[in-house]
Amino acid sequence: MATITDQGTAKVGAQVGRSVPRLEGRDKVTGRAEYTHTMRLSGMLHVKLFRSTVAHGRIKSVDTSAAKKLPGVAHVVTIEDVRKVIPDPYYGPAFHDQPILADGKVRFVGEPVAAVLAADPHVAEQAAQLIVAEYEELPAVYDEVEALTSKVHVHDVLKPAGTFADLKHLKDAKGTNLALDYRLRRGDVDKAFASAAHVFEHEFRTQKVLHLSFEPHATIADYKDSGVTLHTASQGPSFVRTEIARLLGWPENKVRIKVPYLGSGYGSKLYIKLEALALALSMIARLPVKVALTMEEMFYQITKHPSTFRIKSGVDKDGKIIARKCEVYWNGGAYADIGPRVTQKSGLTASGPYDIDNVWIDSYALYTNMTPAGALRGFGVPQLVWAYESHTDMIARALKIDAVEFRRKNLLREGRPHPTGTVLKDAAIEKVLDRLVERINWKQPMDRGTGVVRRGRGLGIAIKAVISPTTSVAIVNVSADGSVALYCGTIDMGQGSDTAMAQMVGEVLNMPAESVRVVQRDTDVTPYDMGTLGSRSLFHMGHAVRRAAEDAQEKLKALACEVGEPEGSNIPIPALFVKKYGMQAGNVIGTGIYKPDYVPPAPGTGLSSNVTPFWMISGAGAEVEVDTETGHIKIAKLISVLDIGKSINPKIVETQISGAALMQLGFTMFEKMHLDGGQVTNASLADYKIPGFHDVPTAMENLTVDVTQSNGPFGAKGVGEVSTFCVSPAIANAIDDAVGVRLMELPLNPESVLRALRVKAGKPLGDE
Amino acid sequence: MIPFELAEPKSLTEAIKLLAPDDAMVRPIAGGTALMLMMKAGVFHPTRLVSLGKIEKKYSGIAAGKDGLRIGAMTTLSALEQSLDMKKLAPVITRTLRTLSNVRVRNVATVGGALAHADPHMDLPPVLIALGASMSIAGPSGERELAVEDLFTGYYETVLQKNELIAEVRVPSQDGTRAAYMKVTTGSADDWPALGVAVALQSDGNAVKSARVVVSAATSKAMRLPGAEAALAGQRIDDKILARAGEAAANEADFIADVRGSVSYKRELLRVYIGRAVRAALESGAH
Numbered sequence A: 001m002a003t004i005t006d007q008g009t010a011k012v013g014a015q016v017g018r019s020v021p022r023l024e025g026r027d028k029v030t031g032r033a034e035y036t037h038t039m040r041l042s043g044m045l046h047v048k049l050f051r052s053t054v055a056h057g058r059i060k061s062v063d064t065s066a067a068k069k070l071p072g073v074a075h076v077v078t079i080e081d082v083r084k085v086i087p088d089p090y091y092g093p094a095f096h097d098q099p100i101l102a103d104g105k106v107r108f109v110g111e112p113v114a115a116v117l118a119a120d121p122h123v124a125e126q127a128a129q130l131i132v133a134e135y136e137e138l139p140a141v142y143d144e145v146e147a148l149t150s151k152v153h154v155h156d157v158l159k160p161a162g163t164f165a166d167l168k169h170l171k172d173a174k175g176t177n178l179a180l181d182y183r184l185r186r187g188d189v190d191k192a193f194a195s196a197a198h199v200f201e202h203e204f205r206t207q208k209v210l211h212l213s214f215e216p217h218a219t220i221a222d223y224k225d226s227g228v229t230l231h232t233a234s235q236g237p238s239f240v241r242t243e244i245a246r247l248l249g250w251p252e253n254k255v256r257i258k259v260p261y262l263g264s265g266y267g268s269k270l271y272i273k274l275e276a277l278a279l280a281l282s283m284i285a286r287l288p289v290k291v292a293l294t295m296e297e298m299f300y301q302i303t304k305h306p307s308t309f310r311i312k313s314g315v316d317k318d319g320k321i322i323a324r325k326c327e328v329y330w331n332g333g334a335y336a337d338i339g340p341r342v343t344q345k346s347g348l349t350a351s352g353p354y355d356i357d358n359v360w361i362d363s364y365a366l367y368t369n370m371t372p373a374g375a376l377r378g379f380g381v382p383q384l385v386w387a388y389e390s391h392t393d394m395i396a397r398a399l400k401i402d403a404v405e406f407r408r409k410n411l412l413r414e415g416r417p418h419p420t421g422t423v424l425k426d427a428a429i430e431k432v433l434d435r436l437v438e439r440i441n442w443k444q445p446m447d448r449g450t451g452v453v454r455r456g457r458g459l460g461i462a463i464k465a466v467i468s469p470t471t472s473v474a475i476v477n478v479s480a481d482g483s484v485a486l487y488c489g490t491i492d493m494g495q496g497s498d499t500a501m502a503q504m505v506g507e508v509l510n511m512p513a514e515s516v517r518v519v520q521r522d523t524d525v526t527p528y529d530m531g532t533l534g535s536r537s538l539f540h541m542g543h544a545v546r547r548a549a550e551d552a553q554e555k556l557k558a559l560a561c562e563v564g565e566p567e568g569s570n571i572p573i574p575a576l577f578v579k580k581y582g583m584q585a586g587n588v589i590g591t592g593i594y595k596p597d598y599v600p601p602a603p604g605t606g607l608s609s610n611v612t613p614f615w616m617i618s619g620a621g622a623e624v625e626v627d628t629e630t631g632h633i634k635i636a637k638l639i640s641v642l643d644i645g646k647s648i649n650p651k652i653v654e655t656q657i658s659g660a661a662l663m664q665l666g667f668t669m670f671e672k673m674h675l676d677g678g679q680v681t682n683a684s685l686a687d688y689k690i691p692g693f694h695d696v697p698t699a700m701e702n703l704t705v706d707v708t709q710s711n712g713p714f715g716a717k718g719v720g721e722v723s724t725f726c727v728s729p730a731i732a733n734a735i736d737d738a739v740g741v742r743l744m745e746l747p748l749n750p751e752s753v754l755r756a757l758r759v760k761a762g763k764p765l766g767d768e
Numbered sequence B: 001m002i003p004f005e006l007a008e009p010k011s012l013t014e015a016i017k018l019l020a021p022d023d024a025m026v027r028p029i030a031g032g033t034a035l036m037l038m039m040k041a042g043v044f045h046p047t048r049l050v051s052l053g054k055i056e057k058k059y060s061g062i063a064a065g066k067d068g069l070r071i072g073a074m075t076t077l078s079a080l081e082q083s084l085d086m087k088k089l090a091p092v093i094t095r096t097l098r099t100l101s102n103v104r105v106r107n108v109a110t111v112g113g114a115l116a117h118a119d120p121h122m123d124l125p126p127v128l129i130a131l132g133a134s135m136s137i138a139g140p141s142g143e144r145e146l147a148v149e150d151l152f153t154g155y156y157e158t159v160l161q162k163n164e165l166i167a168e169v170r171v172p173s174q175d176g177t178r179a180a181y182m183k184v185t186t187g188s189a190d191d192w193p194a195l196g197v198a199v200a201l202q203s204d205g206n207a208v209k210s211a212r213v214v215v216s217a218a219t220s221k222a223m224r225l226p227g228a229e230a231a232l233a234g235q236r237i238d239d240k241i242l243a244r245a246g247e248a249a250a251n252e253a254d255f256i257a258d259v260r261g262s263v264s265y266k267r268e269l270l271r272v273y274i275g276r277a278v279r280a281a282l283e284s285g286a287h
């Protein structure tokens, strides 16, 4: 709930572009903000899950008898029980491939097999430990490249959801792990490679990491035959409602999804996660049921995609890239989740922010026997940029061309077609590069270090298309006292969207942002939104909110006219309502809908004349110090430069840039889920570390270039994920610059660096 | 959590009586920072916890004497960190405590717990071993004296009987000792170390008379490295001597591989950090 603070001192007018303090900040720091994870309903049962210990196996038996006997246990549920209330218990956004509880087979270590319900969560936990399952173990596949040709198949039959047209051809496919193959074909790469003066080919890999939102996943379902309410930590309540209605065979108006504040999400709480399970359990128990994960259990919910990217470039004698071939393998884990979308939507920019006439992209979504993978702050783009900006640097190095010069020669410029065919507009790639070069002093020589410490610097630039086409709807409600409430489905999970949306309403209606109340998300109340994802909300929902406010403005004007006010009258809003209704009564409701124009990529070639309503552009530069005796890296400087159009709230923009860059720093330097036979061996915060304050680079700059997104709301576009893109290659390029070794796989941890240094020195470290 | 009994005896003797020599489900609890995590993770289900929170006050104080410091086992790590006596006797301990976990943990975790827990990644044990610290161990039949270096038998294992308690830790006077502790992380800066190295030198300027060298984290327990100690003793420190000591350490330590590094890598780290720790000790000035 947005509190109204400092209303008296807040500026009127010029709401956009002002660093309005976060509207909900006070509630959060005083512990008064509501989160699903801490919410209780009366009579509520708690759930603990019994999870698979094998990566791939047929379930021979699940013995729940001892658990059922434990005093205090209300229910012990397996898929047989679920089927009695939901006959077809499979869910998912792209494929209906995920069973509510394991159904005949288990497909990854940690997959939920049975659920225990009890009023006391400790009793449920104890009972879950009494369950015994027997499996017939099957061979498993973990590697994404192997998965493409493996004889081991994670699913017997593929079940596309039908939501996405480009997945329909996979319906009922058998004997494959391939959940989507996106292709882009432009020009003739083979011919271009044959004529190229130089051809370079490299393979890059990324590791399995996860979101680790501060608030773990949590859902409370309260089922009644008359309707169901879910309180859930979700980034997309509209999608949850659609999917729950589908599982029940009900109209959407009997399904209500309520979302309080989120303790972050980063993509982990998109589409449908615990909601289907909570629904089924509440139907069985006929009571409110809460499923809430521990930090440790999040390692078995959703992760980022590990990837392998084979990239090949042909360069002519002048240093112009004339062909690029990209083969990207995405390790999607056991259930597709939104992986196919990641594969396609990021796949289309796999060749980078370069002007290349001949481009070939194959992007494969693959099933493996691991925790499912989904969207994580960048929708796959950080994995791609890691590869193509490392590759670009390696080419420049090999050709002895300055890394910035090489990029300039090949930059995709305004007005030129991107490899998809969409003409580049409002994409300040060159400005971003200019600013980066200036801030990192590229043209000045740098101190290279002495003794065992060597210094170097590197950079990278990137482009991303926003997920399209998507729709947002907003309502602005003006009450008779003149106060305003905004109804929009964008989830404020810490990124400050409530504040930014309120600023846009304030800008249109000429009132302080602090006085606009942003109504909590509730699908009975707040209208449709596709989801808070992929840096789309400020643009899409921003337009819907702007239109809703403008609509309210028009209606207020019409009302003034109706009650006989002269043209341009300044009558206060309360007086206007009194004039119309004879007392403080009535409402003015403004509505706004936004869906951008879009042309779907042509099947087979992936080409489209309008693939995205806006481009996200970013660059990063890093200065590193390498300890050549131990491989330790110190990040002396990390600079992010972004094109985000106009800033609606500069302070929030700055913290989004630094936050995303630091998150990617963890994925770059040390975060890694270690796996042994499909088992995560470091599934806890004691052994899986994320960056802390001591990991923040000595100097950090979080910058934007001064541009306007001409079709954006108030000239703006999204920012949430943009500074993640270039961090990894900038650092790898800096390491190469410092010590002449090239790392091809993340993370760039001290051991990898030392091993590479030792290989270079002809004294490789042993394999012990 | 399954219900269990929490006993809060008023004396150390009473606490020992409440412990059970043969029952692993009965344990003492001090600050609880380590034990509660094990209970939360479901790896320890007690039937009875014997809290040391209410035993005699003398077990949570620090007393300075001619022969060094006596630290009650219930002294919190914060109290130790802030003790001026400690800083005077062995500033290396004060420095080590600043990067040991965080202030919330240090405010409740105890010196006794920091030793008895026997996680090889912990910071205090290698430093105490290097400084030649010992403990007074209380059991049903009275107290015995034990050097900290003889406490650990393996990964999370000690020589303590189930009904024995660490009562007090003694750090002898450190006249002329120069000491350093290096905590080497390979993940985030506040990760558990991949390697800990503690050295305490008796030296005259650059000339080392004797050395105590301890490795932790990379091995299954904190332990002295006699080969490295011998390589340093009686030597004037230069790069060659340090390389020799590093080599000796790398050869004698028994490394374990984990998510923080392979055996080969940890061996390289130790080789390098022996020298760095010795140099840091020499630069730190005498205690």
Ligand SMILES: Cc1cc2nc3c(=O)[nH]c(=O)nc-3n(C[C@H](O)[C@H](O)[C@H](O)COP(=O)(O)OP(=O)(O)OC[C@H]3O[C@@H](n4cnc5c(N)ncnc54)[C@H](O)[C@@H]3O)c2cc1C
Pocket (backbone or CB within 6 Å): B027, B028, B029, B030, B031, B032, B033, B034, B035, B036, B037, B052, B073, B074, B099, B100, B101, B102, B105, B108, B109, B110, B111, B112, B113, B114, B115, B116, B117, B121, B122, B123, B124, B160, B164, B165, B166, B167, B192
């Ligand atoms: C978030 C976090 C970060 C940490 N980071 C670090 C770090 O960076 N470096 C580091 O060194 N440590 C670190 N630790 C570990 C911490 O130092 C230990 O948890 C703490 O020292 C244990 O002391 P305690 O009093 O809480 O012990 P408890 O948890 O009460 O007990 C631990 C064990 O010791 C036994 N025990 C306790 N007192 C006695 C006694 N007097 N006699 C016999 N047995 C006894 C208990 O039975 C139990 O087995 C960290 C811990 C946490 C929770």
